Amino acid sequence: MTLRIGGLASGIDTEEIIKELLKTQQNKIDKKVKERTWLEWKRDDYRAVNTKLLALRTATADLKQDYTFNSKAAASSNESILTATAETTATPGSYNITVKQVAQKATMTSQSAMNSNENISTVAAQFGIDEDAEINFTLAGANGETAFSFNAGDTSLSDIIDAINEEDMGISAYYDASVDRVFLMSTESGISGITVKMDGMRDSLGNTMVDTNGECVSFLEDYLKLNVNNSSLNEVSPASGHKIASAGALVIHDDASITLNQMYAGGTAPASVSFTLEGETGSKSFTFATTVTLEQMLDDINDERSTTGVTASYDTTTGKVVFSTSGQVTISDDTDNFLSEKLNMTIGSQEETLSSNSAVRIYDPANIKLNYLYTCSTPWSFTLEGGIGNATFIRDSSSGSTQTLQSMIDLINAEYDNTGITASYNGETGTFSLMDSCPLAALEAGSTATSSTLAFNEALYSSSDGTSSGTLTALTNGQDITSRFTYTGTGTLTSATYNSDGTVDFVIAGAADGDTITLNGGTDSLFDAQGNKYLPVTMTYDGTGGEWTYEGRSNTDRKVAIRYDSEGFLADELNIYEYTMQGTRAIIDFNDAQNLEFDTNEITLMNSINLNLNAANPSQTVKVTVSNDIDGAVEKIKAWVEAYNTTLVYMNTELTERRYNSKDKYGGTYDPLTSDQKEEMTEDEITAWEVKAKSGMLRGDSILFSAYSTTRVAATDPVQKKSATYNFGLSADNPYSSLASIGITTQTYVQSSLEGGKLEIDESKLREALQDNPDKVSELFTLNEPVTEIVDGKEVAVTDWNGNALYIKGVAVRLYDVVNDNMTKITEKAGSASSYVDTSLLTKEIGRINDRIETYEDLMDEMEERYWDQFTAMEQMVNYYNSQAQWLSNQIAQLTGSSDSSS
Numbered sequence: 001m002t003l004r005i006g007g008l009a010s011g012i013d014t015e016e017i018i019k020e021l022l023k024t025q026q027n028k029i030d031k032k033v034k035e036r037t038w039l040e041w042k043r044d045d046y047r048a049v050n051t052k053l054l055a056l057r058t059a060t061a062d063l064k065q066d067y068t069f070n071s072k073a074a075a076s077s078n079e080s081i082l083t084a085t086a087e088t089t090a091t092p093g094s095y096n097i098t099v100k101q102v103a104q105k106a107t108m109t110s111q112s113a114m115n116s117n118e119n120i121s122t123v124a125a126q127f128g129i130d131e132d133a134e135i136n137f138t139l140a141g142a143n144g145e146t147a148f149s150f151n152a153g154d155t156s157l158s159d160i161i162d163a164i165n166e167e168d169m170g171i172s173a174y175y176d177a178s179v180d181r182v183f184l185m186s187t188e189s190g191i192s193g194i195t196v197k198m199d200g201m202r203d204s205l206g207n208t209m210v211d212t213n214g215e216c217v218s219f220l221e222d223y224l225k226l227n228v229n230n231s232s233l234n235e236v237s238p239a240s241g242h243k244i245a246s247a248g249a250l251v252i253h254d255d256a257s258i259t260l261n262q263m264y265a266g267g268t269a270p271a272s273v274s275f276t277l278e279g280e281t282g283s284k285s286f287t288f289a290t291t292v293t294l295e296q297m298l299d300d301i302n303d304e305r306s307t308t309g310v311t312a313s314y315d316t317t318t319g320k321v322v323f324s325t326s327g328q329v330t331i332s333d334d335t336d337n338f339l340s341e342k343l344n345m346t347i348g349s350q351e352e353t354l355s356s357n358s359a360v361r362i363y364d365p366a367n368i369k370l371n372y373l374y375t376c377s378t379p380w381s382f383t384l385e386g387g388i389g390n391a392t393f394i395r396d397s398s399s400g401s402t403q404t405l406q407s408m409i410d411l412i413n414a415e416y417d418n419t420g421i422t423a424s425y426n427g428e429t430g431t432f433s434l435m436d437s438c439p440l441a442a443l444e445a446g447s448t449a450t451s452s453t454l455a456f457n458e459a460l461y462s463s464s465d466g467t468s469s470g471t472l473t474a475l476t477n478g479q480d481i482t483s484r485f486t487y488t489g490t491g492t493l494t495s496a497t498y499n500s501d502g503t504v505d506f507v508i509a510g511a512a513d514g515d516t517i518t519l520n521g522g523t524d525s526l527f528d529a530q531g532n533k534y535l536p537v538t539m540t541y542d543g544t545g546g547e548w549t550y551e552g553r554s555n556t557d558r559k560v561a562i563r564y565d566s567e568g569f570l571a572d573e574l575n576i577y578e579y580t581m582q583g584t585r586a587i588i589d590f591n592d593a594q595n596l597e598f599d600t601n602e603i604t605l606m607n608s609i610n611l612n613l614n615a616a617n618p619s620q621t622v623k624v625t626v627s628n629d630i631d632g633a634v635e636k637i638k639a640w641v642e643a644y645n646t647t648l649v650y651m652n653t654e655l656t657e658r659r660y661n662s663k664d665k666y667g668g669t670y671d672p673l674t675s676d677q678k679e680e681m682t683e684d685e686i687t688a689w690e691v692k693a694k695s696g697m698l699r700g701d702s703i704l705f706s707a708y709s710t711t712r713v714a715a716t717d718p719v720q721k722k723s724a725t726y727n728f729g730l731s732a733d734n735p736y737s738s739l740a741s742i743g744i745t746t747q748t749y750v751q752s753s754l755e756g757g758k759l760e761i762d763e764s765k766l767r768e769a770l771q772d773n774p775d776k777v778s779e780l781f782t783l784n785e786p787v788t789e790i791v792d793g794k795e796v797a798v799t800d801w802n803g804n805a806l807y808i809k810g811v812a813v814r815l816y817d818v819v820n821d822n823m824t825k826i827t828e829k830a831g832s833a834s835s836y837v838d839t840s841l842l843t844k845e846i847g848r849i850n851d852r853i854e855t856y857e858d859l860m861d862e863m864e865e866r867y868w869d870q871f872t873a874m875e876q877m878v879n880y881y882n883s884q885a886q887w888l889s890n891q892i893a894q895l896t897g898s899s900d901s902s903s
Contacts, residue, residue: 014875018867025860029853030674036849037672042697043842045654046830049704050823052647056711057819059643062636063812069770069778073629074609077622083612084624090608094625096591097611100618103586103601106193110181110225116157120177123160124152127223132204135160135219136564138571139184141170142192147568157182182224186583190599193582196220196228197571200383200563208383208392208564216385216563228579242436242558246575249359249430250405251319252372260297261290262362263342265427273338277301279309279325285333294321294360319359321345329354361430365406368425370395373405373573380567384412386420387436387559388535395569405432413467413533417521421560422532432574436558437532443539443550444503449511452539452548456502461527472531476500484524489515489541506539506548513543586613589621630770633777638761640812641744644715645758651708652756659696670695703829707822712757714818715739716746719780720808728785729808734776739811742769742777783810 062068072086081099119125123135131153138147146167150160157175161182164173171194174183186192199220201209209217221228252258261269269290276285284307288297294314298321301312309325321343323329330349331339339345344356362368374380381394393411395403405425412423412434422437444453463470475481477500487493491511498504506517518538519526526534539550562570562578570576586598590605601613609626660670670693678686698704718738720729736742743765747758769777787798787806797805809817831840 014868014871018864018871021867022860022864025856025863029856029860032849032853032856033674034672036846036853038697039842039846039849041672041694043830043840043846045694045697046703046826046842047833049651049654049698049707050826050830050832052650053707053819053823053826056640056643056647057816057823059636059640060812060816060819063640063781064816066778066782068636069633069774069781071629071632072608072626073632075625075627077624078617078620079614081613081615081617081620081622082624083614084626085610086626087608087610090606090626092626092628094623095605095609096589097622097624098589098618098620099586099613099616099622100589100595101584101587102613102616103189103599104584105189106186106581106583108184108194108196108220108226108228108581110183111227112225113180114182114223114225116180120158121156122153123150123155123157123223126157127152129201129223130203133209134202136202137199137220138197138565138568139164139169139171140195140197140577141186142188143168143170145169145195145197145571147198147565147571182226184226188599189583189601190585191582192599193580195580196578197576198382198562198565198568198578199228200565202564208390210390214389216383216390216561218561218563227581242560243433244560244562244576244578245433246431247577248575249319249361250368250373250432250574251317251359252362252368253316253319254372255298255314255316255360256293256295257369257372258294258360258362259290260288260292260294260338260342262364262367263360264290265363270336273336274333275331275335275339276333277308277310277323278328278330278332279323280327281309282307283330284308314360315355320356321360322353322355324353326352328352359430361427363427365409365425365427366404368405370403370405370408374567374569380569381564382562382566382570383564384415384419384421384434385559385561385563386416387438387557388420389418390563391415391419392564416533416535420535420558424531432576434560434576435532436560437528438535438558441537441550442552443548447539447548449541449546450508452506452508454504454506454537454539454550456504458528459500459502460498461529461531462524463527463531463533466525467531467533470531472527472529474529475526481526484520484526486518486520487515488518491515491541493517508541508548511541511543511548513541515541517548588613628771628774630767630774633770633774634763634767637744637766641759641761644711648708648711648757649755651704651711654698655700655704655708657696657699659699660692703825707826710818710822711815714815715759715811719783719810728787730779730783730810731776734779735773736769736776736780738780742766742780779810781810781812783808784813785809 067088070088072088072090072092074084074086074090076082076084082097114127116126117128122131123129124131124133129152131151133152135150135152135155136148138145140146144167146164146169148160148163150163161173161175164171164184170187170192172185172187174185175181176183184194186194199218201217201219203209211217211222218228220226260273263269272287272289274285274287276283278284284304286301286304288300298312298314301308301310301323305311309327310329311324313322313324314320315322323331328349328351331345331347331354334340334347340347343360344358345354346357379395381392383390383392393408393415395408409423409425409432412419412421416422416437420436420438422435424433424435425431426433441454441456444455447453460475461472462475463472465471475498477498479498480495481498481504482493482496485493485496485506487508489512492509494507494509496504496506508515508517516538519534519536521536528534537550539548541547542549560578562576565571586601586603588596588598588603588611590596603611603613605611609624611624670689672693673681673686673689681689716739720726721734721737722729722732730737739745739759743762744759745762747755747760785808787808788795789798790796799805807813827840829841831838831843
């Protein structure tokens with residue numbers, strides 16, 4: 001802004017003179033600013049109307065939906081056990097539900113604080129472990145499994161937690177330092193779980209680490225104190241002892257190593273097997289001698305591809321045989337049940353592929369070489385720990401081609417005196433098992449110097465060759481098994497009689513203090529039903545008390561654990577699970593349906609009743625009552641009526657609001673104030689002025705009047721019914737054709753009242769309609785049926801002059817459309833504040849006025865510049881003449897002074 005000071009030479013008020021000279025131009029600008037302000041106020045009033053219409057449209061949208069009137073409410077008699085909601089399709093009534101079990105995630109949690117040291121930089125520092133110690137464990141979750149190996153001196157507990165979480169196995173891990181505990185949790189509830197497949201530690205020399213009791217150290221159990229309870233493993237059965245077993249059949253990676261007769265038990269294979277394959281191009285019957293390999297059989301089938309269109313293959317990853325073709329593949333005539341029983345296939349047809357349901361199995365473990373199972377050529381070792389102790393088993397690379405699964409089983413069983421573990425292979429299932437074979441037995445009360453009874457927890461068996469592979473024969477009631485026990489001492493074992501209830505009665509003569517009776521460990525030992533040989537059990541005579549004593553084993557003594565698995569052989573190839581914490585499925589009874597199971601506590605029954613289970617209580621039946629949700633419908637109708645009345649009164653107010661102008665004999669004109677006018681007024685005066693200036697901006701406005709009248713008509717006019725003449729509209733038997741028929745009426749008209757046209761609700765009448773005929777009330781609001789006519793015997797749609805199909809619409813549908821159309825018209829006129837681009841008529845007009853104002857302002861700036869230039873030039877001339885006058889004055893003064901001095 002240029003600073004100018006005028007009148008220095010002339011003494012006139014240049015600025016005021018120029019302001020007066022520009023006044024005419026300023027009046028032009030002010031007039032345009034007023035025009036713009038009028039338009040802006042009018043635009044804002046239009047937009048305010050649209051805001052009200054938007055609220056009405058939103059409330060109306062709810063009434064366009066059938067579920068508003070047919071929604072169902074579900075109430076639970078005990079929400080602490082379960083809560084319930086219902087879909088519109090739910091059948092009203094009462095349902096009885098018993099929650100027997102809720103779904104839970106599997107967890108493994110530190111059972112106590114881990115006693116961590118203050119320094120947690122490494123696992124070695126945190127737990128006081130040797131820095132060279134090696135930590136090994138394998139975890140399996142719903143999404144897979146991972147073997148972990150860490151060095152205690154290089155790894156922190158935080159690193160281990162991160163490593164578990166990064167694997168995305170379906171297990172999340174967390175360490176809470178405030179309570180010094182670790183938490184493992186399955187990411188999904190239900191039957192998904194957390195499995196420990198190996199847990200152990202090695203010292204710097206590679207030896208399994210043991211504690212002071214000689215038991216192998218567990219990182220997860222002993223240091224992290226997770227509830228990996230080796231005394232309660234994943235299979236508990238008194239008849240077989242605690243067991244860890246392959247999760248599925250062992251996978252033989254090489255089909256050239258499998259002969260067909262190896263799939264049969266005890267050499268019972270037929271000489272040949274026959275079956276028929278049919279594919280896209282034809283069928284063929286095959287017969288194979290059982291001495292051929294599986295690979296040879298598949299090659300022969302592939303040689304006939306031109307005939308059958310069937311390709312045969314063996315999946316070395318899953319151990320399954322696959323038949324595939326471009327269309328249907330069918331197997332039939334499986335006369336020897338080879339395909340169904342030995343290749344585990346479903347007889348019949350399948351699209352494109354038909355495969356084994358489970359891995360192909362070799363029955364005899366002596367025929368399974370370990371290198372069929374294991375692809376790694378490096379040596380491996382593993383450590384097993386049982387209730388008695390532990391032992392390490394090593395396989396070197398040189399024995400890879402000769403060592404069999406049976407030889408490994410024999411090695412493990414040879415150590416059962418030291419571990420209490422026996423190994424076995426089930427040819428029927430193709431699974432490998434490790435069991436705690438120590439018997440659970442108890443010496444019954446009343447065992448005296450002459451008699452005693454040792455009670456076993458299961459039936460006893462003898463073996464034909466003293467091994468688990470021998471023929472097992474159940475001992476019979478009253479059988480004499482004295483030879484199976486050895487008496488040591490001065491007395492004599494007269495007899496040992498087996499009873500069918502699992503007890504053995506001993507008769508003794510001349511027992512002395514310290515005498516013992518021990519179960520033999522040789523070929524005449526005893527076995528359980530699975531062929532697990534019992535370890536020696538010893539009874540001792542106490543001469544002081546006159547009784548026989550026996551240190552029985554409890555479940556807490558029984559243990560089968562994999563403590564080390566250097567190459568993951570047991571975990572990966574034998575698929576052994578050590579310990580599993582499983583989540584639980586939700587189990588409920590629903591009316592007469594018993595024991596329904598779900599993997600989540602959020603259950604939907606009958607596709608319409610939603611349950612959220614909170615707690616299990618098998619002794620209490622919860623009643624869920626489903627009913628029509630009249631309250632919900634009434635509340636939505638009330639909300640709609642409120643929005644309708646608010647909108648209607650607002651539009652009526654805008655249409656009839658007083659307008660102050662020059663013709664108004666009561667108040668005069670209230671134009672928008674200029675900035676100069678506002679400077680001379682107080683804030684209250686400005687507010688009072690602008691209230692009147694803005695009043696009546698839309699008085700009598702045609703667009704608003706159309707919106708007002710069409711909204712009223714859409715809401716209150718009856719809806720056409722079907723009749724003999726018109727085959728479209730509401731159902732002929734619908735008792736409701738207008739709002740008034742369900743208790744929603746228009747208020748009595750009062751002249752000059754803004755409230756005219758508002759709706760009132762007779763709630764009792766409305767509830768009665770919703771209770772008696774919710775479907776008919778719904779139809780009144782939601783109907784949207786095309787108008788048709790019969791032309792040349794065909795039903796065709798009736799259209800308007802624009803070619804748009806005509807519809808008979810329910811109250812909510814037609815009101816929604818009318819409100820939407822009116823909002824569109826108002827938006828075309830006044831635009832929307834939320835729009836990025838505003839092309840409305842008023843906004844364009846305001847833009848044109850802004851352009852005119854800018855032109856006037858530019859012109860005034862030019863005029864002002866010109867006036868200042870002219871007055872500046874004048875000031876310069878005045879200053880020049882003043883200087884000349886001053887000079888003449890000075891000259892005259894000098895001449896006068898000289899004349900005086902000469903005289």
